[in-house]
Amino acid sequence: MRPASLRPALLPQRERGRARVASLMAAAAALFVEKGYDATTMTEIASRAGAAIGSLYLFFPVKQTLAQAIMADLASRLSARLEALQDRVRARHAAEIADALFDELAQFLAENPVYAVLLDLPGDEDWRSAIRLQRRGQIAQLFNQASPALAPAQAERLALIVPQLMRTAMVVSGQSPALREGLFDELRSMLRHHLAWQHRDPLSSAAADPTSSA
Amino acid sequence: MRPASLRPALLPQRERGRARVASLMAAAAALFVEKGYDATTMTEIASRAGAAIGSLYLFFPVKQTLAQAIMADLASRLSARLEALQDRVRARHAAEIADALFDELAQFLAENPVYAVLLDLPGDEDWRSAIRLQRRGQIAQLFNQASPALAPAQAERLALIVPQLMRTAMVVSGQSPALREGLFDELRSMLRHHLAWQHRDPLSSAAADPTSSA
Amino acid sequence: MRPASLRPALLPQRERGRARVASLMAAAAALFVEKGYDATTMTEIASRAGAAIGSLYLFFPVKQTLAQAIMADLASRLSARLEALQDRVRARHAAEIADALFDELAQFLAENPVYAVLLDLPGDEDWRSAIRLQRRGQIAQLFNQASPALAPAQAERLALIVPQLMRTAMVVSGQSPALREGLFDELRSMLRHHLAWQHRDPLSSAAADPTSSA
């Protein structure tokens, strides 16, 4: 493996180029999901996209740039969705926000399984942390607008938790449909109750918690 | 090169061999956690264990067998722990069981981070599914003994969910200690409340759920 | 390492590639003859052909495929020759056919010693049997067209015998030239007389065989 070239990824100028880049990214995404990032070879990607290996390198001079490009695209799509969501749930109860967020993420991950694959790669490159950070920020924002208001620290924690809960749901996508369905509801309700509990009438708190370990 | 699986994994018969196998597995586990499975080379493993590459292949004729051996070991340790746990929580409330299970898994994963790394590898070999299946079965058992009783289907779901919640907790282990601490408690309490809620006095059920989306 | 046969043998599409493939096969053939199949390394082949090891694997992803490619080529050449021969000897006496076949094979093996080397490798892969079978069929055909006609079963036997006689002749190619010369003639005449004898005037048969062991 020679040192990665410094040449930046060529930006496709014409329509034809943009289509080609899209098909290369699609092929790569599909393969990353099927076999994992490491096990997928550049040659395989090119060939699945019906392109020559040279063409692939024209646009993505280093394998990682493919991952980055795919993730940049998905991150911005997700970001847009979350932004739209933000408008819809402003000033709702945290439980409702969680519910909506849950659905949004579920749909997104179902449509773009490669997102999880690439975000969970070992190693911690900067661009990956950056994407995670941005997502966390956006989700925290979402919860910060809840009414009644959440403690900012909890919003932070939820921003970490919710996406992971989603991954749980995804992991079992290979399971029987019935199980998956139930699982989904269970997770969603768990989250909802959690938030409901924390923001119920504080007076009844201590007495009502049958699980308090104290 | 003839097919890789013809050469059987030698099982060490003398003390010296057993020690070497242990040190090789330890070196491999450490490296898998540090750099990921794919990025770790056999040469590196051998060298970290202070062994010759040939010695490594003597016991683990294919890289995958290392992963399998490590996982087989960890799976049986975890299984033993869960069995012990089962005796301690028999006939407790589901919420309590969840709490105890949560702690048990947390400790196990903290001590054996390689467990998560190897179980989450891309691809779906049989031995990996088998390990997952066994774990699910054991955890479901745990919940099936709860009192008041859970629906068996829910026990199944929880057996899927709890380990994932744990992973969530682990994933963020790179975060600031303060955040991690809070996160941990948040997850645990989420689970506890969820179970508490579902199995509280049934009479007050419908009226008391402030989050019902209906 | 994933199973070796997933990476398909690239077939060269440009002139440059075809030339390289030819030179790789030539280098391999030469080395197989010089040192035997097993003792020849892929590295050595590439280097003798003036190519990088990666280029060799580009076209021959497994060592065996080199042997196969070489044999496929030679087998088709030999087949063509035998077909041509068939036209020349149609309806001749079996002894004459044998003689001509003998010469044809002798020349072929002298020009392509690797043919014998690769056909005689230990193990019995399918492609090797297939080549042998085809050759047998073609030679049997040759003898089936003899006049007077041979019993089909004998044609079959000859198809097995003649190539081996040739090998005999080749094996001793390391001997002194004088001996080799005589040997060659001896083998050829043995075959000729054998066939002549069996198909002479049947009336004198029994009485004339001075060697009958009866």
Add this chain to the structure above:
Amino acid sequence: MRPASLRPALLPQRERGRARVASLMAAAAALFVEKGYDATTMTEIASRAGAAIGSLYLFFPVKQTLAQAIMADLASRLSARLEALQDRVRARHAAEIADALFDELAQFLAENPVYAVLLDLPGDEDWRSAIRLQRRGQIAQLFNQASPALAPAQAERLALIVPQLMRTAMVVSGQSPALREGLFDELRSMLRHHLAWQHRDPLSSAAADPTSSA
């Protein structure tokens, strides 16, 4: 691969040692026939013989010494048989000698297929040539005692040819029994006629050869 040790093969002193050596040689011979010399590993040989790899090296410090030991044994057995044969066929007709020799070799090779395998290895070590030379000499002797006498040069040639004819018969040992049987007879009669022809009444020679290419 380190340089071959200079330590000579240990000669087994006690009965137990001799038995072990025999079983090691038997295991090696069997494997050499099954998979070829190169493809057979020392470890495999030891394990098939139920011995430790260390024990194998105790008696055969280099892989080649195994081949040599096996061949030395077989060569002397064959030599003894040929010597016995010599007494039985003294002063017989060359055709009869050939016939008897044919049978003798056939039986020997059927019983000891490893003989052919090891004698035909690529490369030309001295010990191998020596064995071939000795065999040739002995067979030439056989024919030199024929009556009427053969030209010494022809005896030499036959000494080269007959063993090869035998190999022909062996090569097809995988064929259907019927074919094999017929093949055997065909080869034997070919040889018999060849010798009969050459030593018939010289007066009728020219006229009687229907295949003379002149």
Add this chain to the structure above:
DNA sequence: CATGAATGAGTTTTCATTCAT
């Protein structure tokens, strides 16, 4: 003598990346 672990040079094979056309 026996044994089984250990060794490491040598082989095959892979694949990200570059180059010539």
Add this chain to the structure above:
DNA sequence: GATGAATGAAAACTCATTCAT
């Protein structure tokens, strides 16, 4: 831009041989 051949460092894996007990 496009293509397909070329590259070679690095990885996986082998196995004859040696060594410690």
